[in-house]
Structures are given as structure tokens and as C-alpha cells.
Amino acid sequence: MKFIAEGDLGQLAKRLIMLGFDCSYDGGMSLIDLFQAAALEERILLTRKPLAETMKIKIFRVTADDPNQQLAELAGIYPLFERAEPFSRCLVCNVRLEELKYSAAAEQEKDKRDGPEVPESVIERGLPLCYCPKCRRIYWHGSHIERMKTQLAKAGFEIRIEH
Ligand SMILES: [Zn+2]
Incomplete structure (x- = not known):
């Protein structure tokens, strides 16, 4: 179940990605490009336009203006609750995250891995990182995840994270 969202559905695309779904989004794509990408990559096209489905492309027409309601509309048709990660x-x-293995001691001694720099506050708390x-x-389970959870809760998604 993969999606591609048209230009004015960026907020919906973001919420789908938060939930772990593969949703391609590039605000500048023309309708023809969207159709081509949807067909080639077998993605469900999310659009506000009244387009007819073709043999090759599945289309979901969004009617709500509010991105949380748009997500709820989509969840009424596709099993988003069941498959969310x-x-x-x-x-x-829109790429899958990988686990970042690091040791707090090594990070603090500036003995860096070949990888991104980990903020000190995160090292101190020993949080799991991706x-x-x-x-x-x-990415770590910090305040931005709490904010995202609040947003998703507005769309009816109750997210629990187990450490
Ligand atoms: Zn990235």
C-alpha cells in the first residue's frame, strides 16, 4: 500500500509518513507526472480533483480541507490503523529509518562514528536513536514525537510507543 499525493496535500502526505506509510510527495509535480509515477510505482494517487480511475491507477479523492479529516477519510477505505508503523x-x-548504534562514552570522547552527530542532551538520556x-x-523519541502524536490523535490515531 503506497501513496502519492498531489501538490496541495502536503500535510496529508506528512501524516501518512509519520504513520510509517510510503507516501511520495513533491509539491511541484504536474498531473501527468503524478499519473506516470503512480502507474510506474503502483501508488494510490491522492487528489482533490474528480478524476476517473484508469486500468492502471488507483485514485483516492480527498474531500475534507482539514488534513486530520483527510487522513480519517483515507482510513475509512484503507487499513491504515492496522498497518501503521x-x-x-x-x-x-520518505525513506525507512535505520537504527543508529552508538555508545554514549565514545560519543562524549568525540570519537565519532562515520555518521551523523548525536546531540549531547540525547546522549545523556541514553535514548534509542534512528x-x-x-x-x-x-530521530529520537523526544518532544517532536510527542507533537506528532498529538496531531495524529486529532485524526483518531492513538499511538503508543514501546521502548
Ligand atoms: Zn531523510
Whole structure:
């Protein structure tokens, strides 16, 4: 179950990626490009336009204006609740995150791995980390995840994270 979102559905795309779904989004893509990518990569096209489905492309038409309601609309048709893997993708690249193995002692002695720099506050708390293999951003279960959980809760998703 993969998606591609048209230009004005960026907030919906972001929420899908937060939930761990593969959702391709590039605000500048033309409708023809979107169709081609959807067909080639077998993605469900998310659009606000009343487009007819073709033999090759599945289309989901979004009607709500609010991105949380848009997500709820989509969850009414596709099994998003059942298949969500929250916070498993990079919000920028839509790439699956990998576990970042690091030792606090080595980080503090500036004996860096070949990888992204880990913020000191995170090292001190010994939090589990993930990183994006494409842009090398680091993700951890900090305040930004709490904010995302609040957003997703508004769309009806109750997220629990087990450490
Ligand atoms: Zn990334």
C-alpha cells in the first residue's frame, strides 16, 4: 500500500509518513507526472480533483480541507490503523529509518562514528536513536514525537510507543 499525493496535500502526505506509510510527495509535480509515477510505482494517487480511475491507477479523492479529516477519510477505505508503523520513516525523504548504534562514552570522547552527530542532551538520556540513510537526520523519541502524536490523535490515531 503506497501513496502519492498531489501538490496541495502536503500535510496529508506528512501524516501518512509519520504513520510509517510510503507516501511520495513533491509539491511541484504536474498531473501527468503524478499519473506516470503512480502507474510506474503502483501508488494510490491522492487528489482533490474528480478524476476517473484508469486500468492502471488507483485514485483516492480527498474531500475534507482539514488534513486530520483527510487522513480519517483515507482510513475509512484503507487499513491504515492496522498497518501503521509510526515514526519509522524520515519525514523529509520518505525513506525507512535505520537504527543508529552508538555508545554514549565514545560519543562524549568525540570519537565519532562515520555518521551523523548525536546531540549531547540525547546522549545523556541514553535514548534509542534512528537515522535516515539518505539525509542523515537523526530521530529520537523526544518532544517532536510527542507533537506528532498529538496531531495524529486529532485524526483518531492513538499511538503508543514501546521502548
Ligand atoms: Zn531523510
